[in-house]
Amino acid sequence: MVLVVTFGVITAAAFTKTVTIKVEGMKCAKCSSSVTKALKATQGVEDAEVSSDKGEAVIKYDDQKLTEAKLREVINSTGFKAVGEPGQ
Amino acid sequence: MTLLGIALAATVIALSPARVSAQEVKAPRFELKDLNGRRVRLSDYQGKVVLINFWATWCPPCRAEMPDLVRLQRRHGKEGLQIIGITYPPESREQVRRFARSLKVNYPIILGTRELKARFSSDETLPLTVVIDRNGKVSEIISGILLREEFDEKIKPLLMKNVEGGIRSAK
Numbered sequence: 001m002v003l004v005v006t007f008g009v010i011t012a013a014a015f016t017k018t019v020t021i022k023v024e025g026m027k028c029a030k031c032s033s034s035v036t037k038a039l040k041a042t043q044g045v046e047d048a049e050v051s052s053d054k055g056e057a058v059i060k061y062d063d064q065k066l067t068e069a070k071l072r073e074v075i076n077s078t079g080f081k082a083v084g085e086p087g088q
Numbered sequence: 089m090t091l092l093g094i095a096l097a098a099t100v101i102a103l104s105p106a107r108v109s110a111q112e113v114k115a116p117r118f119e120l121k122d123l124n125g126r127r128v129r130l131s132d133y134q135g136k137v138v139l140i141n142f143w144a145t146w147c148p149p150c151r152a153e154m155p156d157l158v159r160l161q162r163r164h165g166k167e168g169l170q171i172i173g174i175t176y177p178p179e180s181r182e183q184v185r186r187f188a189r190s191l192k193v194n195y196p197i198i199l200g201t202r203e204l205k206a207r208f209s210s211d212e213t214l215p216l217t218v219v220i221d222r223n224g225k226v227s228e229i230i231s232g233i234l235l236r237e238e239f240d241e242k243i244k245p246l247l248m249k250n251v252e253g254g255i256r257s258a259k
Contacts (some may be wrong), residue, residue, distance in 0.1 A: 027150050028146075028147065028214070030147075030212050030213050030214050031147045031148060031149050031213070031214050031215075033213050033230075033231065033232045034149035034213075034215070034231075034232040034233040035149075037231075037232040037233060038232075038233060038235065039233070041235050041237060054210070077152065078148070078149045078152055078233055079147075079148030079149045079150070079151050079152030079233075080149075081154075082150050
């Protein structure tokens with residue numbers, strides 16, 4: 001039983017990935033909340049923290065459900081621009 | 089009533105305005121001119137589901153969502169949806185006019201004031217969309233970009249209702 005539960009936890013954790021994506025154009029804190037909102041509404045995103053000061057989004061996601069490319073698309077759809085090389 | 093009861097009642101009264109504000113409050117009235125000099129009053133749209141979209145040309149998410157708003161107005165206008173865009177200084181009339189023209193905006197755009205936005209919500213986020221039902225009551229305040237899921241969940245049901253709250257018959 002313990003083995004099964006442990007295995008389940010390890011499996012779930014194995015699918016969770018964290019990525020930091022640089023976002024260009026987030027000059028106003030009042031409008032960058034749209035990035036957080038759009039990311040959190042995306043299926044497979046477990047958590048998203050967006051900082052307009054740092055100009056980046058730190059996203060925890062299930063890599064079985066979506067890709068980093070899709071996350072970049074979501075950011076771009078909010079009017080800002082995901083920059084930098086994927087996988088960094 | 090016990091002391092605890094009084095304390096609880098006082099807490100509920102103190103908290104209630106924030107909780108009910110989006111459900112109970114009649115939308116503040118205004119009368120302003122749009123970019124074409126036409127007078128726009130909220131009461132002109134009585135019986136419609138009105139989305140007041142506060143935006144700015146310098147706000148990337150505002151610019152990104154505007155083509156979607158144009159599409160929503162086109163698609164749901166016949167069902168009684170009316171979008172009104174409100175921006176405010178430092179935007180200049182000419183700057184806003186040029187931008188609205190480039191996107192072929194099909195709903196009134198008003199050059200208002202920051203104070204007008206504050207009458208609807210203290211939330212300083214942009215874009216900010218105030219949803220007003222057919223009875224002129226504020227039904228939702230949507231902070232940030234309007235997502236499709238939010239439209240389906242919070243606005244579509246209002247379009248399906250008539251002023252009395254019944255289901256509108258399809259024509």
